[in-house]
Amino acid sequence: MTGTTPVTDKPKIPAIELKNVVFYYQTAAWQLSLPALTLQQGEHLFIKGASGSGKTTLLNLLAGIISPRQGEIKLGGESFSRLSAAKRDTVRARKIGVVFQQLNLISYLSVLDNVLLSSHFAGLDKTASEQRAIKLLQSLALGPELIQQQAAALSVGQQQRVAIARALLTRPALLIADEPTSALDADNRDGFMQVMLEQANACQTSVIFVSHDATLRRYFSQQLDMQHLAQGVQPCC
């Protein structure tokens, strides 16, 4: 916001909003409950959680792969969790980007095709997406000489940046990152965090970043601890 713009009290639509969300598996004596979580557009959240703490379940919930047993998840002000599975898939394609821990790319596709996967499922125009993909890759320090290479030929750090490009190609409301830095060394990690947040900000995308690495917390304004969400007996891994 620049100084000349008049300040308005127009209520912002939150990027994601969770209310009284409860999820449990029929077979496990364990449940995940999230009474309230709101993330305004452009705000980022750090979720601290080790593997085995229900992290994957939370990610599946946020990405709409599974629906909460109780409560509601809203995405961009619209109910997300009450949609049918197929509609949630479509919404995920358009409004949510996902970056995994590692091996984010389909190894046999080219870098460009990997990035274009997200626009394909979001149903975006191919030529426009391609131009944007090339630009996005460039701003993530992935030059045009790389885009036709097979994804498997890239270094881990490069692969993770391609994953960011793919996740942000559709200008999603939400970027879910599941420990994307765990396979990177310290230098790469900081570089990665910077470009990821930079590009997310450019797209007005909220980042939900899950990691057990507390040193990364400093990049985020909000924090949540998985330990407060999971209740009941947790099988030890």
Place this chain on the structure above:
Amino acid sequence: MLLKLARQSLWNRRGTALLTLFSLTISLVLLFGIEHLRKEARQSFTSTISGTDLIVGARSGQLNLLLYSVFRIGNATANVNWATYQRIRKHPQISWTIPLALGDSHRGYRVLGTNTDYFKYYRYANDQSLKFREGQPFNKVYDTVLGAEVAAKLGYKLGDQITLAHGVGAVSFSEHKDKPFTVTGILAPTGTPLDQTVHVSLEGIEAIHLDWQQGAPVPGRKISAEQALQQDLTPKAITAFMVGLESRMATFVVQRQINEFRGEALSAILPGVALAELWQMLSMVENLLLLITLLVLVAGLVGMMTTLLASMKERQREMAILRAVGAHPWYLFVLIQLEVLLLTLLALLVAAVTLVVSLWALQDRLASSYGLFININPFTLQTLYWAGAVLLVSALLACIPAFTAYRRALNDGLAIRL
């Protein structure tokens, strides 16, 4: 994008995909090849004889008579008396007859004693008469007319001299060496057992057996070729004869009259009916062959599914990525199906090419070794049905790995289990 994914995914697993393709191709080549050979063999058999209304021989089963008289397979149990033959051929309803005397051979090829009516009346395929590639019918006692293959295989030309051997084995120890025959004609190829036959006159057959008795030379009794010509060479018996009637309507009447002939126990058969019986017997073998082929095909298809199913585990990451970018579980289902269809289509294509090429390469061998004249083009409308059925079955079987992908997509979600 879907097609690109399927294509590149297959290419990515080209090692296993190639092996799958290979096994599938083999089973498809087998299926189409056997179907084709089956049809062609039937065609080839059926076209061996045409226009003959009855075949008459000593009393025996109709198959036996058909096999030895037309296909040169097996042997006659008894002969037909020359006098009997002479009496029957004067039957008012009978328009022509072809006498057949079998029992000798030349280097594995059967020798057929007959007369020039053979070249005049014998018909094969669709009423085609015999044509000479070179030369003319025999008109002297020691003349011979060779089938196309005999001449080609053994390299005989007009004017060459050949000796006949007693019996029908490829190697014979009792040859009629003293009475060589001169090649006077070579027939054009017919695609029937005729091509493998050495034709001589009945008198020639009689002449070489003058000094023989009970299938062996009579010791101390030698009759030279020239001496033989002085003797009465009217045959005493023939093996069988073919009959053409004035009117087809009379077929059953004449057949009954011959079967009830008092002088000698004879059998008259209708070649078409006998062929039908032959097919009925062979159809069980044919069906068994087809069944085995189908099982091989099923094994090939199941093999493909097994490979796919096994690959599903290593492809979990791929599936999770696709799910993450918004692919519906059905998309993954269709992706697997498409891979299977691509592979099957490719196998069909490769099989078709392989089959045509191998038929083209084997055509001459089949013709010369088995007398089977095979059309190079194995494709008919039925082939298309088969191909469709194969695609359908593979699509059905592909539901197993495809559904696995679908279910995993629902259960595992974004979790990637390594």
